Amino acid sequence: MSPAAATTTFVAISIAVPNPTAPSRGRVRLPLGGVPAAPRRAVASMAVSAPRDSSVPKVTPEEAAKLCDRNFGIGADGVIFVMPGVNGADYTMRIFNSDGSEPEMCGNGVRCFARFIAEIENLQGTNRFTIHTGAGKIVPEIQSDGQVKVDMGEPILSGLDIPTKLLATKNKAVVQAELAVEGLTWHVTCVSMGNPHCVTFGANELKVLQVDDLKLSEIGPKFEHHEMFPARTNTEFVQVLSRSHLKMRVWERGAGLTVGATLACGTGACAVVVAAVLEGRAERKCVVDLPGGPLEIEWREDDNHVYMTGPAEVVFYGSVVH
Numbered sequence: 400m401s402p403a404a405a406t407t408t409f410v411a412i413s414i415a416v417p418n419p420t421a422p423s424r425g426r427v428r429l430p431l432g433g434v435p436a437a438p439r440r441a442v443a444s445m446a447v448s449a450p451r452d453s454s455v456p457k458v459t460p461e462e463a464a465k466l467c468d469r470n471f472g473i474g475a476d477g478v479i480f481v482m483p484g485v486n487g488a489d490y491t492m493r494i495f496n497s498d499g500s501e502p503e504m505c506g507n508g509v510r511c512f513a514r515f516i517a518e519i520e521n522l523q524g525t526n527r528f529t530i531h532t533g534a535g536k537i538v539p540e541i542q543s544d545g546q547v548k549v550d551m552g553e554p555i556l557s558g559l560d561i562p563t564k565l566l567a568t569k570n571k572a573v574v575q576a577e578l579a580v581e582g583l584t585w586h587v588t589c590v591s592m593g594n595p596h597c598v599t600f601g602a603n604e605l606k607v608l609q610v611d612d613l614k615l616s617e618i619g620p621k622f623e624h625h626e627m628f629p630a631r632t633n634t635e636f637v638q639v640l641s642r643s644h645l646k647m648r649v650w651e652r653g654a655g656l657t658v659g660a661t662l663a664c665g666t667g668a669c670a671v672v673v674a675a676v677l678e679g680r681a682e683r684k685c686v687v688d689l690p691g692g693p694l695e696i697e698w699r700e701d702d703n704h705v706y707m708t709g710p711a712e713v714v715f716y717g718s719v720v721h
């Protein structure tokens with residue numbers, strides 16, 4: 400390692416992983432040059448970087464993409480940066496997707512962020528943090544049972560702010576609009592949780608989705624890069640199991656082409672419940688099943704905020720030479 404090389408400590412934290420194994424303790428050193436990766440246990444994971452004194456990310460988007468590589472890196476859906484707070488917040492969060500793009504927000508990631516702060520920073524007793532993000536102030540709180548509950552703020556429904564070029568269909572929102580993809584006319588409801596989401600429960604020619612039958616790697620990119628989404632989009636495909644139980648799969652913006660379909664998407668699960676309520680398919684409080692595990696989502700009527708509750712487990716500690 401050249402004397403000028405820097406070392407950044409990373410912690411891989413996994414989300415929505417049932418029965419996580421005990422974290423690998425000890426330090427793993429991964430030159431970014433692409434050597435066989437360290438043993439990984441995370442299934443759907445976010446690497447979280449330190450130290451917290453830097454007001455800019457510690458690695459470039461290109462280096463973050465290498466870190467996300469499941470063969471020659473740590474293996475993650477994204478890299479999250481813990482930085483000093485601004486605008487009165489305790490901390491600032493930034494994230495790079497596995498393709499190096501920078502989204503406004505990450506729901507699963509903010510649970511990992513809270514776990515990182517609570518455990519690595521050893522903040523005894525502090526379990527609620529205000530975090531400045533591209534989606535505004537987000538507030539995670541670690542519950543007594545270890546689950547992380549996050550106030551994800553208000554959903555954004557105006558097409559211009561999502562953004563989408565699809566026209567409003569219901570009270571200035573884009574609800575069950577028609578979108579032609581791969582020869583089918585899909586019905587889509589668009590929601591932003593700071594980042595754009597296109598939620599569909601089916602198409603004219605596919606009234607009830609069986610989400611496990613979908614070939615996401617084929618259809619996902621067609622939605623992600625559709626001309627109706629100038630900033631691309633995350634896309635959620637949803638099955639209604641009951642009025643309080645939904646099942647979804649997601650093709651994530653900025654992740655699909657590098658890691659394939661991710662196993663969980665926190666902002667996506669929030670967008671799904673908002674869309675289901677707008678379409679009259681579900682109550683405001685639902686369990687959302689994702690391949691990586693369930694999340695509890697509530698879109699509260701009194702403050703119009705969406706609340707997400709789910710797990711976040713530390714799976715290993717490491718440092719990266721770059």
Ligand SMILES: N[C@H](CCC[C@H](N)C(=O)O)C(=O)O
Pocket residue numbers: 476477496501502503504505506507508594595633651652653654663664665666667
């Ligand atoms: N791919 C997303 C960012 C990560 C969101 C997802 N991992 C979550 O848990 O919310 C985007 O580009 O908007």
